[in-house]
Amino acid sequence: MKWIRYSVDGDGDACYGILEDDRIVPVRGDPFGGYERTAQRLALADVRIEIPVIPPTFYCVGLNYVKHIATEGLKIPDKPDVGYRANNALLAHGRDVIMPADATRVHYEGELVVVIGRQARNIREEDAAQCILGYTIGNDVSERNWQASDRTFWRAKNADTFKPMGPWIETEADISSMETIVRLNGEITTQFATHDMLFGVARFISTMSRYLTLYPGDVLWMGTDGHSPDLRDGDLVEISLTGLGTLSNRFVRAR
Amino acid sequence: MKWIRYSVDGDGDACYGILEDDRIVPVRGDPFGGYERTAQRLALADVRIEIPVIPPTFYCVGLNYVKHIATEGLKIPDKPDVGYRANNALLAHGRDVIMPADATRVHYEGELVVVIGRQARNIREEDAAQCILGYTIGNDVSERNWQASDRTFWRAKNADTFKPMGPWIETEADISSMETIVRLNGEITTQFATHDMLFGVARFISTMSRYLTLYPGDVLWMGTDGHSPDLRDGDLVEISLTGLGTLSNRFVRAR
Structure with a gap:
């Protein structure tokens, strides 16, 4: 559904x-x-x-695919420490990502998004599926120079329009056979097995719920693999996940 | 008011x-x-x-008072990079902070909280006051071992109940003469001039709003000074800011 x-x-x-x-x-x-x-x-x-849900809390996994971690020159995490993104940055399918005038190295990150369906605390991994409503697609747009220079991700990842999410929530997806494909202006530039994560959805939900309550509408973005080229004014980024559809957004330079 | x-x-x-x-x-x-x-x-x-507002986005300044930065052995930031906290952790005045069984070094952090009153983008410092509804008090409860060991602040600062906020929003406070006083079981343990910040409220709002839209109900926690002792089961923490009242919460060990 x-x-x-x-x-x-x-x-x-x-x-x-x-x-x-x-x-x-x-x-x-x-x-x-x-x-x-x-x-x-x-x-x-x-x-x-519209944005498929405005989350009470917006969780996002930073480093969860080995190739991406290596490309960005980062250390492989030894446990699932979840991070956050900000609601101001959310953007619906079909709308333009606005690259600020001083943003010089803007990248896409195609991600699986888990949408929480019911309140949950202290969930075992084998029960994690019960608190999931469904899945959608996220683009964790990132400005790499700010990511390197700032102490936090406030503008590198949370500038207005930097978090496209959608187009809708699919309740019957099968993650185990899912593939993530990113097209830039129609050409495939990134492709990976969505389930090939360092820590899976159930592991994250179980670990997080030991310390925090998940609420209906919370979203958990699962991280990305591969590497994006630097995006230019007018670029169209389309992220397709098997069974979830395609999240499309054009990247436009602020005037 | x-x-x-x-x-x-x-x-x-x-x-x-x-x-x-x-x-x-x-x-x-x-x-x-x-x-x-x-x-x-x-x-x-x-x-x-109840919690005075459920923020669309929950902003929190990490390091904004020189003494606190020195005590925690951190570097003084050279620009106002704002961070985030999570709504699951919010707690009203008078309710108990639950310290998880494996939390060993729990600290309080008394903070001024700015409540945004109207939508704002590209605000000059001299106009920042226009988008503020008022002020309240926050306790940025932190588990220092997790803060050191985890890649993010997800449980160190965002475990359930770790973000007391309240008791209410005062619209006519004067920050320039404000003092923050923290009492532990009735004794003053921390005291500082609230306005003695590295980067002030107007500077943060102006900088942030160059890249993001502030929305009504967003909150901006302004950081803390000084140092907390390790809190124990049954401790009562009372944070008073001149003109804003007192935020009181008892700290209780999870059973």
């Missing part, structure tokens, strides 16, 4: 619906607190796709 | 009101989107004080 968050006519109010082929079934309620299908139908082409 | 967020009879629904002496004037609406006073009155003693 595909949960889509959308708005109509730019009236600003985002609603949840269920995406069936290219039709949306609007619902009363939401995927977290319960819902009812309505009799209405909308064409996907007639709505604006 | 004092904005208080409260609930009655533990029914779970938190509301905003205006605190006048020891009486609450409930409002329709909230301090961010507009409000109307009601004719009702409640006694402060009859309500549960």
Whole structure:
């Protein structure tokens, strides 16, 4: 099942619906607190796709694929220490990533995103799936010079528009056979087995939940593999994960 | 004016009101989107004080007072790079901080909290005050061994209950003459001039807003000075900032 968050006519109010082929079934309620299908139908082409969820807490795994860690010249972590990103930076599918005038080395990072469906604390690895609503796609856009020069990731990874997420939440994906493919202007530039993580989803959820409560709508971005070229004004980045669709965003220089 | 967020009879629904002496004037609406006073009155003693705001993004300055930086053996930052904390860890005034069984060196950090009142981007330092709703108090509880051993602050600073904030938001505070006083079981253990920061509130807001949009309800914790002793089961920590009241929380060992 595909949960889509959308708005109509730019009236600003985002609603949840269920995406069936290219039709949306609007619902009363939401995927977290319960819902009812309505009799209405909308064409996907007639709505604006919105960020699929505004997370109470925005978790993001920094280093979770061996090749990426090596390329960035970093040490392989010995345990799953999760990090954070910021809601101001979230951007919906189809909208432009704005590269600030002084951003000189902007990269994409294609990531699997786990969406938490229910409140959870002290979860065993074998039970982790029970607190997951579904999966979507994230682009952990990064400015590498700021990442090196600043003490935190505040602008390197959290400048406005630096966190595209979407297009929707798929509740029935199979991570074990998933592939991540990133296309730059139509050409494949990065490709990796999504599940080839240093620490998997269940391990992260179990470890985190020993110390913290996961809440409905929290998101956990799972890290990336490979390496991005430096992005230029007008570049189109499309990230496809098997079964989850494609997250597309154009990168535009701020004027 | 004092904005208080409260609930009655533990029914779970938190509301905003205006605190006048020891009486609450409930409002329709909230301090961010507009409000109307009601004719009702409640006694402060009859309500549960809730977290004064659930921030869309939870900003926190890591190192902003020279003595604290020296005590922790860290380098003085040369620019205002803001960090983040996580909403799962927020705790209201009067509730217990739960120290996990394996937490061995838990410290308090008394901090001024800035509450953003309106959406803001590209703010000059001289205009920063216009986007501030008011101020409250934060305790940036930290487990120092995890802070040293983990790659991120996920459990060192963001374990459940590690971010007490409150008791309410004061809209008319004067930072320039403010003092931060921390009492441990009634004795003063830390005391410093709140404004004695490396980078002030206006500097942070101006710098941050060059790259990101601040939203109503965002909070910015301004860092701490001094040094906390290791806290023990049953310790009461009271943080008072001139004009803002006192944030009190007992520290209890998880059983």
